[in-house]
Amino acid sequence: MRRSVLYMPGANERALEKAKTLAADALILDLEDAVAPDSKVEARKRVCEAAASGEYGKREITIRVNGFGTQWHADDLRAAAEAGPDAVVVPKVNSAAEVHAIERALEAGGAPDKTTIWAMVETPIAMLHAHDIASASDRLSVLVMGTNDLAKELHADHIPGRAPLLGGLSLCLLAARAAGKDILDGVFNDVKNAEGFEAECLQGKQFGFDGKTLIHPGQIDPCNRIFAPSPEEIEYSRRIIEAFESAGRGVVTVDGRMIENLHVESARRILAIAEALD
Ligand SMILES: CC(C)(COP(=O)(O)OP(=O)(O)OC[C@H]1O[C@@H](n2cnc3c(N)ncnc32)[C@H](O)[C@@H]1OP(=O)(O)O)[C@@H](O)C(=O)NCCC(=O)NCCSC(=O)C[C@H](O)C(=O)O
Numbered sequence: 001m002r003r004s005v006l007y008m009p010g011a012n013e014r015a016l017e018k019a020k021t022l023a024a025d026a027l028i029l030d031l032e033d034a035v036a037p038d039s040k041v042e043a044r045k046r047v048c049e050a051a052a053s054g055e056y057g058k059r060e061i062t063i064r065v066n067g068f069g070t071q072w073h074a075d076d077l078r079a080a081a082e083a084g085p086d087a088v089v090v091p092k093v094n095s096a097a098e099v100h101a102i103e104r105a106l107e108a109g110g111a112p113d114k115t116t117i118w119a120m121v122e123t124p125i126a127m128l129h130a131h132d133i134a135s136a137s138d139r140l141s142v143l144v145m146g147t148n149d150l151a152k153e154l155h156a157d158h159i160p161g162r163a164p165l166l167g168g169l170s171l172c173l174l175a176a177r178a179a180g181k182d183i184l185d186g187v188f189n190d191v192k193n194a195e196g197f198e199a200e201c202l203q204g205k206q207f208g209f210d211g212k213t214l215i216h217p218g219q220i221d222p223c224n225r226i227f228a229p230s231p232e233e234i235e236y237s238r239r240i241i242e243a244f245e246s247a248g249r250g251v252v253t254v255d256g257r258m259i260e261n262l263h264v265e266s267a268r269r270i271l272a273i274a275e276a277l278d
């Protein structure tokens with residue numbers, strides 16, 4: 001499950017420690033935006049030690065390296081490959097060729113097979129290349145929306161409902177699903193605005209995102225709740241499966257709504273998620 005995926009500044013030892021007790025499904029130990037240039041090298045060492053420590057239980061552990069064209073990129077990738085996290089998160093991926101370069105760097109650095117690539121899509125060109133990126137490699141398992149960078153590049157405002165970003169979000173979702181990959185929604189910056197956060201989680205869930213990236217521990221519980229099947233969804237899923245199976249024909253109605261096999265498949269997916277979370 002990747003409902004809640006928390007970024008943690010790689011230079012913040014207290015946060016790295018605290019994360020061992022948090023209910024996030026996955027952690028992104030960050031070397032990019034949350035780490036000042038002077039602290040990059042020290043943070044790299046700290047984050048790689050944390051990733052290799054095995055002290056984070058069943059949480060997925062990922063390392064976000066600095067991007068292409070930065071002075072830290074190659075050394076970050078080399079160190080991350082050696083640490084062997086569940087995934088390496090690469091910011092501002094713009095093409096399939098960049099995915100291939102990451103793949104080669106991980107292989108050259110001796111990364112274990114379990115270390116996959118999470119590609120961040122956060123520029124206008126990445127929106128337009130989203131399917132090329134998502135399908136470039138079997139090692140790429142997840143697309144991650146970078147909505148702060150995307151809004152910056154678009155000269156867009158951050159507004160409730162995210163109208164300026166919907167085109168990009170949709171393109172990336174289409175790309176991820178067409179390539180059979182997971183996709184995570186971007187972060188919500190206003191950490192004290194619980195109502196706005198829940199509305200954005202719900203929007204992401206309704207769009208079809210697998211989960212959301214987070215910046216604060218207070219965002220984990222509402223995110224886990226919203227991205228899990230609700231009791232109503234579970235109950236409805238059970239009823240439509242039962243109605244369909246007992247009718248023994250191609251189409252039935254439940255609560256006045258048409259139910260075909262494709263709805264039953266969706267209901268089975270929801271029940272499988274609920275069971276996995278139980
Ligand atoms: C946003 C914050 C700077 C807020 O910090 P602060 O006001 O200090 O938070 P609190 O005092 O409420 O913190 C309470 C305790 O929780 C711990 N904490 C806070 N954040 C985290 C975290 N992310 N992971 C783990 N633990 C965390 C504090 O240490 C406090 O602990 P304690 O003292 O024991 O009570 C801050 O939350 C923060 O730095 N968040 C992460 C920022 C970050 O990682 N940014 C980069 C990723 S987002 C991004 O880049 C998106 C993308 O690229 C895009 O383009 O959109």
Ligand SMILES: [Mg+2]
Nearest residue numbers: 122146148149
């Ligand atoms: Mg970004």
